[in-house]
Amino acid sequence: MHALTKGRALVAAIAAVLVAVACGTSSTASGGTVKVMAEWSGQEQANFLAVVKPFEDSTGIHVSYESTRDLTAVIKTRVAAGNPPDLAGVPNPQLLSQFASQGKLTPLDGVLDMSALHQNYSQGWLDLGTYNGKLYQVYSWVSLKGLVWYNPKNFTAKGYQVPKTWQDLITLQGQIKSSGTTPWCIGLKSGGADDGWPGSDWLKEIVLSQSGPAVYDKWVAGTQKWTSPEIKSAFTTWGTILGSNDSNVYGGSNQITSASFKTAGDGLFTSPPKCYMHNQASFITSFFTSDNPSVQPGTDFNFFPLPDVSSQFSGAHVVAGDSWGLFHDTPQARSLLKYLTTADAQAIWVKAGGKLSPNKKTPLSDYPDALSKESAQILVGTQIAKYDATDNMPADMRTAAWQAVLKFVQNQGNLDSILANLDKVQATAYQSS
Amino acid sequence: MDFSVLLQDIPTLLVVIIGVPVVLAAYIVGGEYLVRRLPDKNRPRVRPWIWVGPALILVAGFLLIPAILTAIQSVESNGVDVLDPTTWGANFVGFRNFARQFADFPTGGAWIAIRNNVIFWLLFYTLISLVFGLVLAVLFDRVKYEQFVKSLIFMPMAISSVALGLIWDFMYEYQPPGQEQTGTLNALVTTFLHHDPVSWLQDQWPGESFNLLNNLALIGAATWGITGFAMVILSAALKGIPAELLEAARVDGAGELTVFRRVILPLMMPTIVVVGTTLVIFALKAFDVVYVMTSGNYGTDVLAYRMYNQLYLASNSGGASAVAIILLVAVVPVLIFNLRQFRAVEARR
Numbered sequence: 131m132h133a134l135t136k137g138r139a140l141v142a143a144i145a146a147v148l149v150a151v152a153c154g155t156s157s158t159a160s161g162g163t164v165k166v167m168a169e170w171s172g173q174e175q176a177n178f179l180a181v182v183k184p185f186e187d188s189t190g191i192h193v194s195y196e197s198t199r200d201l202t203a204v205i206k207t208r209v210a211a212g213n214p215p216d217l218a219g220v221p222n223p224q225l226l227s228q229f230a231s232q233g234k235l236t237p238l239d240g241v242l243d244m245s246a247l248h249q250n251y252s253q254g255w256l257d258l259g260t261y262n263g264k265l266y267q268v269y270s271w272v273s274l275k276g277l278v279w280y281n282p283k284n285f286t287a288k289g290y291q292v293p294k295t296w297q298d299l300i301t302l303q304g305q306i307k308s309s310g311t312t313p314w315c316i317g318l319k320s321g322g323a324d325d326g327w328p329g330s331d332w333l334k335e336i337v338l339s340q341s342g343p344a345v346y347d348k349w350v351a352g353t354q355k356w357t358s359p360e361i362k363s364a365f366t367t368w369g370t371i372l373g374s375n376d377s378n379v380y381g382g383s384n385q386i387t388s389a390s391f392k393t394a395g396d397g398l399f400t401s402p403p404k405c406y407m408h409n410q411a412s413f414i415t416s417f418f419t420s421d422n423p424s425v426q427p428g429t430d431f432n433f434f435p436l437p438d439v440s441s442q443f444s445g446a447h448v449v450a451g452d453s454w455g456l457f458h459d460t461p462q463a464r465s466l467l468k469y470l471t472t473a474d475a476q477a478i479w480v481k482a483g484g485k486l487s488p489n490k491k492t493p494l495s496d497y498p499d500a501l502s503k504e505s506a507q508i509l510v511g512t513q514i515a516k517y518d519a520t521d522n523m524p525a526d527m528r529t530a531a532w533q534a535v536l537k538f539v540q541n542q543g544n545l546d547s548i549l550a551n552l553d554k555v556q557a558t559a560y561q562s563s
Numbered sequence: 564m565d566f567s568v569l570l571q572d573i574p575t576l577l578v579v580i581i582g583v584p585v586v587l588a589a590y591i592v593g594g595e596y597l598v599r600r601l602p603d604k605n606r607p608r609v610r611p612w613i614w615v616g617p618a619l620i621l622v623a624g625f626l627l628i629p630a631i632l633t634a635i636q637s638v639e640s641n642g643v644d645v646l647d648p649t650t651w652g653a654n655f656v657g658f659r660n661f662a663r664q665f666a667d668f669p670t671g672g673a674w675i676a677i678r679n680n681v682i683f684w685l686l687f688y689t690l691i692s693l694v695f696g697l698v699l700a701v702l703f704d705r706v707k708y709e710q711f712v713k714s715l716i717f718m719p720m721a722i723s724s725v726a727l728g729l730i731w732d733f734m735y736e737y738q739p740p741g742q743e744q745t746g747t748l749n750a751l752v753t754t755f756l757h758h759d760p761v762s763w764l765q766d767q768w769p770g771e772s773f774n775l776l777n778n779l780a781l782i783g784a785a786t787w788g789i790t791g792f793a794m795v796i797l798s799a800a801l802k803g804i805p806a807e808l809l810e811a812a813r814v815d816g817a818g819e820l821t822v823f824r825r826v827i828l829p830l831m832m833p834t835i836v837v838v839g840t841t842l843v844i845f846a847l848k849a850f851d852v853v854y855v856m857t858s859g860n861y862g863t864d865v866l867a868y869r870m871y872n873q874l875y876l877a878s879n880s881g882g883a884s885a886v887a888i889i890l891l892v893a894v895v896p897v898l899i900f901n902l903r904q905f906r907a908v909e910a911r912r
Contacts, residue, residue, distance in 0.1 A: 206878070207875070228878070322854075322858060323876055325858050325860055326860075381738070381739035382739070383765075384737055384760075384766065387762065387765040388736070525878060526872075526873075529872065529876050536860055540765070540861070544771075558663075559877075
């Protein structure tokens, strides 16, 4: 009898705690805030906040922004805990498709003005965000990969010409090397599980322009073996850029693996230059200018598209971007998402440098300099546009690919065992997602 | 610092600040009230359970039940909702998840992580922290500024391990030969040893199959954070040795080394064992330093980081659970030994 009362009291006490907690969490829909999460920190974060500033001013909605470089893990945890941000901007569309397949994302067809979206966005960008016939993710900025950055002053000083063909590029790097300087700067460190991705950018460009879009698509889909001649050839072609023992790259493998992708390109601006060329997507300009305040686009840095490896697939480019997914369909999140897809919002982003707008209405005149205008034009004129391959692979395939890049850079002689290991990962990675 | 985030959710804030203490107080007062109404002889039997109840519920809810669910998940196919008991038998895959972790010895599966945990971390992390802790405790015992230096050595304990990893990232920073070295260690190496700079975190010396150097670099950073812990506990044990014993040994003509070897060391042994086994457990669950500094690349993976990767990046709950169980199996014997030893020390007091 007494034990029973004790038990009841206990149950009552626990129930009281649970009820209190439940009440607390159910009423979190606060007046005018939208919670946003993405990877951008530092200058990129400042640019995003500048983009949403007019929105906050005109609507009175507060944008509460959270940044993490370990986005995949953080978002998965938050979604599993039932506490995702309202809106998330992620660099790997595959992650959002996964959430879409689990029913964790709100389809955007009823949220955004679809007819305007179809007018302003090319079908390719919308297709990338579509899952099972519904739009789940939408891009507000994109970047063009496979751009080789160089310092025009250094090129002029040495009389180097911008290479037009792959052979020109190989000749140029030999020329630079024989003059006693390393041709390239490469940095693979990124933080979290992302180390290695900048090297994978090389491989994507080479696969696409050497073996073509069909092989590229099969590679992304997991039906093209890593040990196949096409993919192996992409590695060995990249190996000719790296040189034996990475001798074509500033600092060799030690520097490549320990340098951050954010600062690796700074070697272009030192005197004497540590390197003459740096391959990185269009977003890198905001890192150039924030790291080296005195450099000017056009005069201190310029780019040429990585030449086609095979003329058969000329004009091929890899593109990437951060896409938005809507986890909580609140009026505030809706209006922010609508705003982010407009040309007005994207123009602010574009003006800050480093980002290209997928919205066709964004005027070319809004691009801050000739360089970004040129990359925007290349983006529009690209004949074969393919989305970043590793970002579209299942997570463990992607991580394994990035780790393989690190291993390859450390010892190119291990290529066969590295590729064999990737084949093993490929065999299981595509089942679990 | 923007504290406005605290005010965004006022009901939750109220629950936390007012609700939780009120419920706890009500539980204690109510429990005592009920106990008082029991007959005298039953009270001693019921009262402990009232007081220990919340702790038991917390341990069961946050430790025991999740551990059981993890064990279940480790023999199930991936992506199953383990909270749903109807799925338990249907998705049984036997030991497939474990087989994958133990595949392709010595470089495949979890083998590199197992080697790093069970050989490198367990051996070097434990020994280095223990030896340094002991030496520092014994030596500082003899100087006037003992409290001051002990606080200095203990200070890294107060730093979060992520900050610790970042600090050591700077210490280990690498610039190519000929450039100005921004990392402290490489500045020393190039200036005093006239050796080329070493990329401590990436260099797999002596070889890719036995990459000791970068693992030692990680372990070195971790020991910097934990040596203070070993030192204070050992120092406390040292203070507990009666002065008369040392006095007697010295009167009998023992030198300081003999006193240390024959008197101090045997008397401190139970504490050394407890500290050592605690360090072994720390070594087996190492995560943060690896996560911050190398992300498990270049052969520096450890089991805890592998578990994290399997779960969050690969979305492989089955694999992650299998790694968790491997880790648990490795830790449990040490844990039991540690508890026994701890009790033995307590009993001797």
